[in-house]
Structures are given as C-alpha cells and as structure tokens.
C-alpha cells in the first residue's frame with residue numbers, strides 16, 4: 001500500500017527526516033515509534049502529500065502524493081497530531097462538510113455522518129459547537145471525520161497523546177474494530193504501550209533515522225532481556241553502585257534516578273543484590289517493553 | 305546538578321518576596337508586559353512615526369487644501385492642519401489603547417494564559433491589571449511624544465503648552481481603554497466582540513467626535529455622540545493646549561472631569577474583574 | 585464495507601494540467617463558506633457594511649456641509665458626499681478583499697488549522713484558494729449592493745450607470761484579493777503580517793478619496809497614479825455620474841492586468857502557502 005525509499009525532508013540545513021525506508025502492506029497495522037522531534041509527523045505529512053519532500057521515492061497505492069495529491073488523499077483518512085476541526089461549524093456539519101471535500105454526495109454524507117456519530121459516541125453532541133467538546137470528544141470526532149470517505153488507509157499521528165486513560169481505551173477499541181474491517185493503519189506514537197497494543201510491526205525512529213524494525217515482541221526479544229529489575233539507591237549513590245552490580249544481570253543501564261538491570265529472572269537478580277550486602281531503597285520487577293528497546297538503541301529515554 | 309560555589313547568590317526569603325510583591329508587584333508585571341512588547345518593537349516604532357506622518361500629510365495638508373479654501377477664516381481661526389493635528393494625536397492614542405486593551409487581555413486569560421503564570425507568584429490579580437495599564441500607558445506616552453515631535457516639525461503645534469498633548473494622549477487613551485479592558489476581562493470567549501467594538505464603537509467615535517470638524521457642524525440629533533465620547537473631550541482639551549482654543553472654564557472642567565471619571569471607573573472595574581476572574 | 589459513490593469522478597486518475605494542486609472541487613470550499621455564513625451571527629457578516637457608511641456620513645454629510653460642491657469627473661460640480669461616496673466604495677472593496685485574503689488566510693492557516701484539515705482531503709491547494717477568493721468576492725458583492733443602496737437613499741445616484749458600481753467594486757476586490765494571497769505566502773510571523781497594514785494605510789490615505797489628486801505636487805501625483813487604489817477610485821467616480829473618458833479604459837485595464845498577474849502569482853505560490 002505504501003512504499004517509501006530513502007525519504008528525506010530538510011528544513012534549511014536541518015534534516016527532520018534523514019533517509020527513511022519502509023513498506024506497509026494492505027491490512028497491516030504499522031507503527032512509527034520515537035521521541036518528540038524524531039520526524040514522525042513530518043513523515044506522515046509527506047505521505048499525505050501536504051509537505052514537499054526534499055528527496056526520496058514515495059508511493060501510495062502506486063501514486064506519488066506530490067504529483068497526484070488529490071488522488072492519493074482520496075484513499076486516505078488522516079488524524080493529525082493536533083485536532084484541526086472546523087470551529088466555525090457544528091459537530092455534525094464538520095463531518096458533512098469534510099466529506100464534501102472528497103466530492104461525496106449529500107445523501108450519502110447525511111447517512112454517513114449519523115453512522116460516524118454513533119461510532120464516535122457523539123450522537124448527543126451532533127448539534128453542539130466544536131469548542132464545547134472535551135479533549136477526548138474532539139479526538140474521537142477527528143477520527144470519525146477521517147473515516148468519512150471510507151478510507152482504505154488510516155494515518156493516525158499520536159492518536160491518544162494528551163488523553164486520560166479511559167478515553168485512550170475507548171479510542172483503542174475503535175481502532176481495533178477498523179483493523180478487523182481490514183483498514184490499513186499507520187500510527188505514530190511515543191507511548192510504547194500504544195505501539196504494543198495497536199501495531200503488528202513498528203519502526204523505531206530517532207533523529208530522522210530508523211533505529212530498528214520488527215514486531216513489538218521480536219524487537220523486545222532482540223534488544224532486551226525478558227524482565228527488567230529497577231532499583232534505586234538514591235541520587236548520589238546510584239552511579240557508585242553500578243560497578244558492584246556488574247555480574248548481576250545481562251546488562252545494566254544507569255539512569256539519573258534509577259538503575260535498570262536486564263535479566264531473565266528479576267526476582268533472582270534482586271536476591272543476589274541483597275546477598276552482596278546492598279540494600280536498594282526501592283525495587284521493582286517488570287516485563288521488558290519497547291521503552292527498554294529504545295533506551296538500548298539510543299541511550300536515551302523515549303518520553304522526556 | 306552543578307556544585308554550589310562560594311560566591312553564589314541566594315534568593316531572599318519568602319517574607320521579603322511577599323513584602324516586595326505587595327509594594328512593587330504592579331511594576332514587576334508592567335516590566336513583564338513591556339518585555340513582551342519587544343517582539344512588536346519594530347511595529348510600534350514604525351506606527352509611532354509613520355502614522356503621524358501619513359495622517360498629517362494626507363488630512364492636515366491634503367484635505368486642508370480643500371477645507372482652507374472653502375471655510376472662510378478656518379475653524380477657530382487657525383488653519384486646518386493646526387485644527388486637526390491635536391485631534392489626530394488624541395485619536396491615534398485612543399485607537400492604540402483600544403487594541404492593547406482587547407487582544408492582550410484575552411491572551412492573558414484565555415489564549416496563551418499569560419496571567420496564570422504570575423498568578424501563582426505573590427502578585428495579586430489587581431496588580432496584574434495595574435501592571436498591564438502601566439505598560440500600555442508607557443507605550444501611549446512614547447507614541448504621543450513621537451506624534452507631538454512630528455507636529456512640531458510640521459509647525460502644527462503653535463502654543464507653548466502644546467507638550468501637554470503627550471499626557472493628554474495617555475489620559476484620553478485610558479479613559480476609553482480602561483473600561484474596554486474591564487469588559488474584555490469579563491469575556492469568556494471572543495466571538496467577534498472585539499471587531500464589533502472596533503467597528504461600532506471605536507470607528508464611529510473617531511468619525512463623529514469633532515475630529516475633522518467642529519461638533520456643532522453635525523445635526524443636533526447626533527451631537528450627543530460627542531458629549532459621551534471621551535474622544536471629543538480629549539480633542540477639545542488637545543486644541544486648547546495646542547493652539548489655545550478658548551473654551552469656557554466650566555467646559556474645560558467638564559472635559560477633565562469626564563476623562564478622569566471614565567478612567568477611574570474603568571480602572572476600578574478592571575481591577576475587580578481581574579480579581580474575580582483569577583479567583584483570588 | 586462498500587466503496588463510497590464517486591459521482592464527481594474525483595477518484596479517477598487524472599492528467600489535466602494542475603492536477604497535482606487542483607481537484608476541480610472548489611465548490612466544496614464555497615459550500616463550506618455558505619454553511620459558516622448560515623450558522624454565523626448575522627451581525628458579524630453585516631458589520632463589514634457599516635464602515636464606509638460611517639465615513640460617508642461623517643465626511644460626506646458633516647464635512648460636506650462646510651465644503652459645499654467640488655469639481656467631479658469631467659468638471660461637473662457635484663456635492664462633496666457624491667464626490668467621496670464612490671471612492672469610499674472602492675476603498676471598502678480593497679479593505680475587505682485584503683483582509684479576507686491576508687489576515688483571514690493567515691489565521692486559518694496558522695491558528696484555526698482549518699486548511700490543514702482541508703489539505704488532508706482530496707482537495708488541492710488551488711481548490712482552497714479559489715473557494716476562499718470566491719467567498720471574499722461574495723462578501724464584497726453584498727457590501728457593494730448595500731452601499732450602492734445607501735447612496736441611492738441619500739440621493740447620490742443620478743444615473744443608471746451607477747448600477748455598474750457593483751460589478752466594478754467586485755473587480756477591484758478581485759484585483760486585491762488575488763495579490764493578497766500570494767503576498768501572505770511569504771509571511772511567517774504576526775510582525776510580518778503587520779507590514780501589510782503599513783502598506784495599506786498610505787495607499788488609502790493618498791488615494792485621492794477625500795480630495796483631488798491635484799493638491800499634490802506633480803512627482804507625488806505620479807506615485808499615487810501608480811498605485812492600484814487610485815485607479816479604482818477614479819473608475820468608480822466616473823461610473824457614479826456616467827462620465828467616461830479614454831482613461832476609463834486605462835483603469836479597467838489596470839485591474840484586468842492586476843487580476844491576471846495576481847492569479848498567476850498566487851497559483852505559483854500555492855505550494856509555499858499551503859504545503860510548508
């Protein structure tokens with residue numbers, strides 16, 4: 001469905017996207033995971049043909065978004081990072097007017113608008129003004145709006161950033177349903193749980209480059225141990241303790257506030273630390289996540 | 305974290321902070337506002353110099369070519385340039401003040417929520433209002449001073465007392481701007497109210513307050529606009545100080561009292577609205 | 585899930601010129617414009633009509649009562665109100681068109697994010713530009729009809745030619761709107777947008793709206809005559825009393841050229857304006 005080869009986008013001398021290549025197959029759910037400023041949104045904008053790329057090859061269903069922008073976008077549904085609803089129109093009119101931009105007939109749009117309001121659980125708000133909606137409602141309306149043309153490909157740029165946990169789960173549920181219907185999803189996120197929930201395959205992006213690629217499980221397997229033991233000795237002592245823990249796990253990562261011990265059995269590693277006469281202030285054993293993959297690949301945390 | 309050196313300065317204690325804020329808080333916030341005006345410094349300088357030049361050339365000289373030929377003896381016995389110039393100075397102060405009291409206030413409460421930063425420091429809401437007024441006043445003073453100097457260069461301010469136009473510009477601006485500020489502080493949302501104020505209040509006041517010709521020229525049924533308009537009172541005072549327009553003393557007293565009253569009421573009301581809105 | 589109907593043929597592959605920026609669907613943008621007008625507070629729409637009327641009352645009636653008659657086009661003496669009224673219509677057409685094609689576009693681009701939403705549909709930037717210019721001209725048309733009506737009520741209209749004030753006003757608006765959008769494509773900050781105001785104020789004040797060009801020394805007259813508004817003012821003044829001269833064609837030609845160049849310019853700048 002989407003094929004990108006060596007995509008580059010420069011702003012002045014600065015390369016926001018610096019040679020990214022990937023393929024997305026039909027029905028697949030594909031993720032771009034990376035910290036703020038990695039170049040995820042820029043990549044999404046290039047796919048939609050609303051930003052001109054500096055170089056590289058990019059086709060969507062065989063079409064070039066720069067030369068055949070209207071045709072490409074006719075296949076896409078786009079949920080931008082920041083909601084850009086039409087504040088001058090009411091909720092239902094937002095859906096209808098947006099559909100007109102695809103040249104869709106009114107009779108179809110009236111019916112579709114009602115379906116989408118139900119899908120987004122916004123039926124009661126149909127006649128409300130956009131700025132009276134909560135953040136979660138606006139996000140759902142933006143997603144509903146992106147579906148007005150029944151797109152085969154849905155681009156979602158940080159769909160749940162800034163939402164509370166309950167609103168996030170409602171959204172994820174809606175996205176699962178679309179996935180079941182065979183819609184191709186392209187999702188950017190800096191939340192590893194979101195990537196793990198939604199994506200079959202992800203690329204990890206940092207500073208405009210791809211750091212790794214694979215399914216979430218495979219990436220964790222490849223770049224991390226099964227479990228992680230987090231221990232804190234207090235800000236002053238963490239660094240000093242690192243050397244004494246060297247053989248406790250496979251690898252140790254020292255963060256300013258805590259130490260991460262990568263190991264296949266967290267409880268056993270913790271016992272060994274205690275046995276060596278060290279007593280952490282707090283300790284926690286958890287499953288490894290994409291956060292650890294990212295830390296491994298870049299030496300930095302995903303969410304700063 | 306970096307190591308603390310021997311010569312490191314320390315913050316004074318909370319009691320000192322509170323006492324200073326109580327005393328100087330308005331000035332601290334005025335400083336903040338003036339600093340943020342720096343982003344518009346170029347705009348401010350160019351309008352302060354450009355507008356008087358443009359208006360004096362086009363109205364004071366261009367329009368004068370028609371008026372001075374037709375109106376025998378001129379208005380108040382002076383040329384049209386001298387007649388209109390002080391009113392143009394006062395008008396431009398009022399227009400600037402109106403804008404500075406609408407959009408930045410909304411910015412403070414709603415758009416970028418500037419006021420909510422200082423609000424959690426020892427400053428009181430009333431001091432935010434006062435600080436904003438002071439900063440705008442400073443801008444009006446600079447703008448009026450530039451206008452006055454350019455009037456001098458045009459020979460359009462013959463009387464020795466004409467420099468009083470500078471404080472007069474600030475005062476008339478505030479007589480209109482402070483109530484506007486109080487109103488803006490009550491608005492939950494800007495639904496074109498500001499452009500309606502511009503179009504239905506500021507613009508008519510500019511056109512119907514004896515700026516371009518004496519108020520008596522208008523039909524009697526419209527002259528009330530001048531009487532309620534701070535702009536007319538400011539215009540007349542401006543003419544008195546600029547070329548010695550002879551107004552009866554009681555009328556001068558009315559002009560001054562009206563401007564003072566509007567300004568004082570506006571400032572008090574604004575302080576109250578700020579306090580309410582920021583919920584202190 | 586069935587594919588949505590595609591009556592307009594939007595999804596069909598396309599090899600027309602401009603197909604990368606234009607989907608032949610400006611009417612959807614216009615349709616949105618009318619939806620907004622319908623749900624908008626009517627006073628906001630109507631308020632734009634009052635500014636030239638206030639000017640006409642203040643300067644035409646107030647100052648006019650002192651000034652008396654002045655020399656109109658072709659040397660006919662006319663009242664001061666009749667002298668400035670058509671000029672005020674030209675000024676208001678300019679101001680409305682400039683506002684709609686600069687500040688309005690800038691806000692919708694950078695704050696409302698309206699265009700970002702539109703651009704992610706199968707619309708191209710040219711559809712948006714055409715739709716928005718159409719809406720600007722539509723508003724201009726409403727105001728021109730209203731103002732010409734006011735002139736009629738005030739007894740300032742003496743010839744059927746004056747009906748042409750309405751299309752002429754739309755033409756003036758088109759000239760400015762087509763340029764305004766191209767200029768906005770260069771603007772990145774508020775401060776730069778303020779430049780537009782600096783340029784417009786002298787164009788207005790020196791347009792010979794309130795007094796004849798002859799009050800200026802000759803070199804300044806040449807400068808004023810180079811600016812577009814003066815041509816609009818002169819043209820409207822001639823139309824208002826039906827006194828045409830060969831210069832009429834120069835004024836009309838000036839706007840025709842301005843529209844052509846402006847539209848070409850805006851089309852060239854579309855990518856810089858919308859696809860940053």
Ligand SMILES: Nc1ncnc2c1ncn2[C@@H]1O[C@H](COP(=O)(O)OP(=O)(O)O)[C@@H](O)[C@H]1O
Pocket residue numbers: 011015016034035036037038039040041042043860
């Ligand atoms: N219009 C622009 N002009 C200049 N720099 C930009 C622009 N858009 C994005 N950037 C820069 O490109 C980088 C990548 O941005 P973005 O794609 O938004 O990252 P992400 O979505 O991964 O957080 C950032 O450093 C950002 O500052």
Ligand SMILES: [Mg+2]
Pocket residue numbers: 037040041042081157158
């Ligand atoms: Mg982003």
